[in-house]
Amino acid sequence: xxxxxxxxxxxxxxxxxxxxxxxxxxxxxxxxxxxxxxxxxxxxxxxxxxxxxxxxxxxxxxxxxxxxxxxxxxxxxxxxxxxxxxxxxxxxxxxxxxxxxxxxxxxxxxxxxxxxxxxxxxxxxxxxxxxxxxxxxxxxxxxxxxxxxxxxxxxxxxxxxxxxxxxxxxxxxxxxxxxxxxxxxxxxxxxxxxxxxxxxxxxxxxxxxxxxxxxxxxxxxxxxxxxxxxxxxxxxxxxxxxxxxxxxxxxxxxxxxxxxxxxxxxxxxxxxxxxxxxxxxxxxxxxxxxxxxxxxxxxxxxxxxxxxxxxxxxxxxxxxxxxxxxxxxxxxxxxxxxxxxxxxxxxxxxxxxxxxxxxxxxxxxxxxxxxxxxxxxxxxxxxxxxxxxxxxxxxxxxxxxxxxxxxxxxxxxxxxxxxxxxxxxxxxxxxxxxxxxxxxxxxxxxxxxxxxxxxxxxxxxxxxxxxxxxxxxxxxxxxxxx
Amino acid sequence: xxxxxxxxxxxxxxxxxxxxxxxxxxxxxxxxxxxxxxxxxxxxxxxxxxxxxxxxxxxxxxxxxxxxxxxxxxxxxxxxxxxxxxxxxxxxxxxxxxxxxxxxxxxxxxxxxxxxxxxxxxxxxxxxxxxxxxxxxxxxxxxxxxxxxxxxxxxxxxxxxxxxxxxxxxxxxxx
Numbered sequence: 001x002x003x004x005x006x007x008x009x010x011x012x013x014x015x016x017x018x019x020x021x022x023x024x025x026x027x028x029x030x031x032x033x034x035x036x037x038x039x040x041x042x043x044x045x046x047x048x049x050x051x052x053x054x055x056x057x058x059x060x061x062x063x064x065x066x067x068x069x070x071x072x073x074x075x076x077x078x079x080x081x082x083x084x085x086x087x088x089x090x091x092x093x094x095x096x097x098x099x100x101x102x103x104x105x106x107x108x109x110x111x112x113x114x115x116x117x118x119x120x121x122x123x124x125x126x127x128x129x130x131x132x133x134x135x136x137x138x139x140x141x142x143x144x145x146x147x148x149x150x151x152x153x154x155x156x157x158x159x160x161x162x163x164x165x166x167x168x169x170x171x172x173x174x175x176x177x178x179x180x181x182x183x184x185x186x187x188x189x190x191x192x193x194x195x196x197x198x199x200x201x202x203x204x205x206x207x208x209x210x211x212x213x214x215x216x217x218x219x220x221x222x223x224x225x226x227x228x229x230x231x232x233x234x235x236x237x238x239x240x241x242x243x244x245x246x247x248x249x250x251x252x253x254x255x256x257x258x259x260x261x262x263x264x265x266x267x268x269x270x271x272x273x274x275x276x277x278x279x280x281x282x283x284x285x286x287x288x289x290x291x292x293x294x295x296x297x298x299x300x301x302x303x304x305x306x307x308x309x310x311x312x313x314x315x316x317x318x319x320x321x322x323x324x325x326x327x328x329x330x331x332x333x334x335x336x337x338x339x340x341x342x343x344x345x346x347x348x349x350x351x352x353x354x355x356x357x358x359x360x361x362x363x364x365x366x367x368x369x370x371x372x373x374x375x376x377x378x379x380x381x382x383x384x385x386x387x388x389x390x391x392x393x394x395x396x397x398x399x400x401x402x403x404x405x406x407x408x409x410x411x412x413x414x415x416x417x418x419x420x421x422x423x424x425x426x427x428x429x430x431x432x433x434x435x436x437x438x439x440x441x442x443x444x445x446x447x448x449x450x451x452x453x454x455x456x457x458x459x460x461x462x463x464x465x466x467x468x469x470x471x472x473x474x475x476x477x478x479x480x481x482x
Numbered sequence: 483x484x485x486x487x488x489x490x491x492x493x494x495x496x497x498x499x500x501x502x503x504x505x506x507x508x509x510x511x512x513x514x515x516x517x518x519x520x521x522x523x524x525x526x527x528x529x530x531x532x533x534x535x536x537x538x539x540x541x542x543x544x545x546x547x548x549x550x551x552x553x554x555x556x557x558x559x560x561x562x563x564x565x566x567x568x569x570x571x572x573x574x575x576x577x578x579x580x581x582x583x584x585x586x587x588x589x590x591x592x593x594x595x596x597x598x599x600x601x602x603x604x605x606x607x608x609x610x611x612x613x614x615x616x617x618x619x620x621x622x623x624x625x626x627x628x629x630x631x632x633x634x635x636x637x638x639x640x641x642x643x644x645x646x647x648x649x650x651x652x653x654x655x656x657x
Contacts, residue, residue, distance in 0.1 A: 063622055063626065063627040064623040064624070066628070102645070104642075108642065111638040118631065134638065137635065140642065144646055156646075201594055202595055
């Protein structure tokens with residue numbers, strides 16, 4: 001047992017140990033002081049963030065090439081830990097207000113973040129599968145956190161059943177790829193393809209099954225059916241975390257597997273990715289228009305955003321565009337993550353104390369009572385639409401640009417038109433908040449307000465200085481993927 | 483060889499019949515019992531493949547633990563002992579067509595693979611298989627990491643199962 005193996009996975013291992021200890025420590029914290037559990041959970045994530053960012057710039061493989069730590073994994077791990085931190089901040093107040101403050105939330109959230117981090121560092125299909133389960137199982141339970149409530153139970157069971165189904169696809173795909181290449185490590189699979197010893201038909205079927213499994217996780221059409229029910233039923237802070245965490249982890253796996261292990265299959269998969277991306281953008285945006293519940297609306301919007309990101313995976317076969325397009329996917333993940341966490345923070349604040357569904361109408365008149373929340377929500381909605389100079393505009397700009405450079409102008413036009421459609425439902429939220437009379441109630445907890453305002457500022461700053469993030473994403477790819 | 487094939491065919495018929503009955507009998511407890519028969523048939527298949535260790539694991543883990551768990555779960559959820567509705571819904575024909583198509587494609591693909599037609603005649607049985615298996619599960623250069631991740635995964639699932647299974651009083655903060 002070499003120590004270096006363990007050092008490579010130090011952030012993940014630390015987080016898992018911390019989460020397990022948190023389960024025990026929580027028993028000794030009295031009912032009135034459960035805020036300590038929340039603080040401890042956040043502290044664990046903050047230390048993990050420090051540990052993982054210390055690995056920036058290095059590249060190392062461990063455990064017989066089962067995991068690889070490079071800038072790509074550090075970049076995404078940073079995103080996951082930050083998303084977890086924001087989720088804890090907005091969850092504490094929301095869970096207390098809606099009467100579901102369960103301290104298992106913090107341990108399960110930490111387990112899930114550790115699974116996502118492991119996914120970004122996976123260099124072996126066995127680890128990909130286990131990381132997928134480690135991040136998903138806590139999410140199934142978190143979706144059912146409010147469980148005597150029917151919506152939450154419905155969401156959890158749907159998420160669990162379809163998620164288990166998707167895992168089955170991933171496992172079957174892994175088995176077929178193992179049969180085709182006699183190995184599960186991504187490097188080994190690539191070597192086997194290059195030397196021509198791989199059984200191509202089996203390999204292609206296996207890769208296609210993997211794609212189906214991951215598409216469930218990122219909620220791409222036609223594998224998106226669970227999304228609205230789960231997003232609507234789960235407690236809002238959980239949905240906020242899920243909307244970026246599960247999606248980014250799914251994309252981490254897609255990018256890692258399809259650009260590292262199967263670069264030579266990229267040509268064959270480009271049309272499949274193109275159809276997936278086009279369908280996902282159109283269906284997501286069109287279905288969102290008619291939603292009454294804001295939680296369902298954002299669920300369809302998250303489907304549409306997955307479509308935009310999928311567009312970046314289309315031109316992987318062209319080596320001159322591949323790096324730029326993957327970097328634009330990473331940039332968009334960060335931009336989308338900040339925006340969606342912010343939007344769900346505002347919804348967590350507005351959500352009724354009975355934890356029932358929140359409709360777009362529930363936001364009406366928010367600007368009068370809670371000007372800061374309304375202003376922040378305006379930023380998020382404009383960023384989702386892609387209005388300059390906010391971050392969302394630049395995220396889409398990079399994605400559309402690489403799609404055009406890769407020769408997929410039609411796809412970029414579909415994306416552009418569908419995001420025009422999206423302006424309709426995003427702007428409706430702003431109109432509701434500013435031009436409708438009503439007494440929208442919302443939590444006045446400073447933690448949620450501060451989180452929402454900071455995220456809105458981040459959207460603005462990233463929008464004013466977009467190149468820094470894109471350069472960082474390019475660096476994230478410099479010593480690993482592709 | 484002929485005897486092997488006869489045993490295989492009988493086992494295959496039993497496994498398939500039992501598997502179909504698992505999803506088609508209306509009584510949950512009967513489905514669980516048919517599941518045990520199907521799993522036992524799989525154990526026989528492992529013996530035929532000269533994998534005695536997997537046969538034993540199949541019996542101990544699947545029949546001994548999982549099937550018994552299923553029966554317990556069926557007995558504990560008394561409300562859902564019997565499914566009175568029709569066993570097929572209106573999509574059944576479509577679902578069958580899609581499944582058959584997938585089966586045909588996969589079988590076709592597998593048959594086009596060389597390994598499907600030239601099996602190794604008599605795979606050498608290594609007496610150290612189980613030792614190797616145990617060592618590779620505890621070796622950092624082997625499968626130690628997946629083994630440990632799986633343990634953590636089970637811990638998370640356990641916490642979740644207890645959380646979901648616990649009695650909940652609506653609208654009241656329990657902790």
